Amino acid sequence: MSDSELIYELEADPPPAEKFFAALQHVLASFVGVITPTLIIGGALGLGEQIPYLISMALMVSGVGTIIQAKKPMNVGAGMICVQGTSFAFLSSVLAAGFLAKAQGGGPEEILAMIMGVCFLGAFIEIGLSQFLPQLRKLITPIVTGTVITIIGISLIKVGLTDLGGGQWLLDNKPEFWGSLSKIALGFIVMISIIILNRSNNQWIRLSSIVIGLVIGFIIALAMGEVNTSQVFAVQESISIPIPFRYGFDFDIIAFIPIALIYVITAIESSGDITANCMISKQDVKGEGYINRIKNGVLGDGVNSAIAAVFNTFPNTTFSQNNGVIHLTGIASRHVGVWIGGILILMGLFPHVGSILRALPASVLGGATIVMFGTVAIAGIKILSTVDMNRRNMLILAVSFGMGLGVLLVPQFAGALASNIGGTFGKLMGSIFSSAITTGGLTVLILSAIMGEKVED
Template sequence: MADTSIGTPEQLRDPNYTPPLAKAIPLGIQHVLAMFVSNVTPAIIICGAAGFGFGSNSPDFPQMIYMIQMSMFFAGLATLIQTIGFGPVGAKLPIVQGTSFAFIPIMIPLVVGKGVDAMAVIMGGVFVGGLFHAFLGLFIGRIRFALPPLVTGLVVTMIGLALVKVGIQYAAGGVPAIGKPEYGSLQNWFVASVVIFVTLGLKFYARGMLSVSAVLLGLIVGYIVAMFMGMVSFGNVGNASSFALPNPLHFGMEFSVAAIIGFCLMGFVSAVETVGDVSGITKGGAGREATDKEIEGATYADGLGTAVSGLFGALPNTSFSQNVGLIAMTGLMSRHVVTIGALFLIAAGLIPKIGAIISTIPIEVLGGGVIVMFGMVAAAGVSMLSDVEWNRRNMVIFAIALSMGLGLQLEPGALQHLPGTLKVLATSGILPAALIAIVLNLILPEELAAEATDEASGGHAGHGKGSLGKDDHV
């Protein structure tokens, strides 16, 4: 429910309204708390997949701190591009940008076990993919027809399913710990379980900001428990500098066909998700549809923010859906409140000690958090699929796309004879699933759906909407 003590109903629906600073600052910080964990987690996952050591003695450890630092800085910068805008770039709406989970399944095959040198390939893909993403702003409204809930719901569900393995590995002790006696130990699972249970307890039994920040608070409680169990080391914090600026081409830049194709295709999906977030903000905060200008501006800013991130060693940015929900909860549409939150993110990104403190989080604690987060991603996809008319046509499209995508992801050896580029793209699972769903949805005539529904009384087809509602996800 909207808080009318902040302003009049008309002011609350006005993106250009600025509440009194005494209330605007905590509201801006609230937006940062809602997205903070999700924003820095992808950097830690990609560094772990590349083989960066998690200990303070690892030579690659400072690189992880830098990437965490840049995740905060460029999330703040990309958010400013959205809220303030310049020319046609930026929606000038309270859109919070952050590092995207969607690209992780594409990035992991590109870096796995290759160390810091593999990051140059990632940055090349981020840069080109960001430019392509921005280019989509020219005609984003005209291509939405190709991505109905059947396709977008499948893609989001696949992203969640692709990531749950990472969550389990982290909870058990981290990918680098496989083969060691402590991997999967009771201690590791106890710490991860504390995070999960505290998060779920706050999510369902608390209200307001306690519920919105459930994952962050769960991680804090798990961190404290791990500290008492001797699992936390602060050796690296003292060595981190107090201030550092972003470093252009920090990891270098290498242009790989596999990376560029993968990032461009996922940029297409991310652009459509952003359109959904912009629509959610205007509906939840102002009770209206988003304008074409706002959708185009948001897409330009999404892509430009991602391209700039790649130049400085950060990962792709996208709009954050949890903050869309926060706007609906507070009823405040002020873009200037989100601008204040963006300034806090930028300030945090300039202080490497903050990144060093984040890097002290035991991998088991982070595992508990990402199990919840990745499960919520999959649940969000299932919720989107609830809007699908489940006739035989759509069931066949979904079945083939899911079987091929998930199957190739689970058994990458089945494509061992493919050229390297195609193998990386196909074994991600998400891209083949999305392409199959898009193509089949475009070429299979709708008449098949009507015929199948008529013939399917009493069968699985023709049940109409799924049983889940839009608000039934975690």
């Protein structure tokens, strides 16, 4: 990008109309990503009536976090347009924590108390790591991040396909209706719509392809009678009031370890997103100023994730797709970040937004999430394509993928390991090996550390 293509630089203050229009494009690009993890977690864990409130909190916290990144109060934040949103990377680990609480006899409030407790404490790992990123980057190499991100995408595809067939609740309670042709057809209509829209020559249509695809699917589902319209009017409150730890606070070390590992990975991932943002926004990508911007940006991610847990939503991260919006609009002004945050907060104030999204049929959501999760896996493969495929790296990848995908395909392995070892340590090992992300992530980290760098080819 040449200098002339950047219409408003980082510290420029565009007119209100231009700020609003640019902010709206960012919201369109990130909106689905902000609310989708909440819809998936809520559906899989049977959170039911809590979902609209959780969606409201996801939107509001994303708005607050985006403002923090733009305004960088007390040097918390990158001072750029770093749109914050609910992280897909934590999905499997959050679900594991929720299922652990559910297995202990917990209802929706106990499940959410467990999730918020481990996510809140885990956020301090990212806060601490933000100050040691230069050293950490020597350990968290492309082979590590590429492996973990690929496994995240592959493991989440199962969630997307489950939704495509009608959702986890239907599979568990009425399996005879799961996978009906009408539900599968609805999901494929959404998927095909997204593919067609994404191939458009119009950049704005490509940018909004997932949103438009979901709208098309929702309208068709409404005509087919697949939408439970009673859910739209079930919410009584007119305004969502943020209540700190509304569902309580709980902690379990077994649930905490997988969450902690993902915080380490997302710290490095966010530093890459912020670096790309610096390049597009015409900022230095070397020197002390750049290092401080990365540190403060990742610190902002950690602080925002802690705020998210306090106000009853899931960990946040910097969304990479919004870098494309900066490139597209030519507006890098951090003042736009405040407007993005304001729009998200305003959307979150009204719980009926969440109730409408809750009424979205699982098959419609599945048609979109298969594309989204597949994209996550491809992003990991793209990172791995930069790795030198010598004998050392190929061996690390083989063992890491073998272990990570192995426990995904044979979930009984974790239970057998836990019962054979026994005690608290057995439960800990069972928890680690119950997650493809944790198993693959720890394997690639350990092997990278102990196998050294030199190898004969």
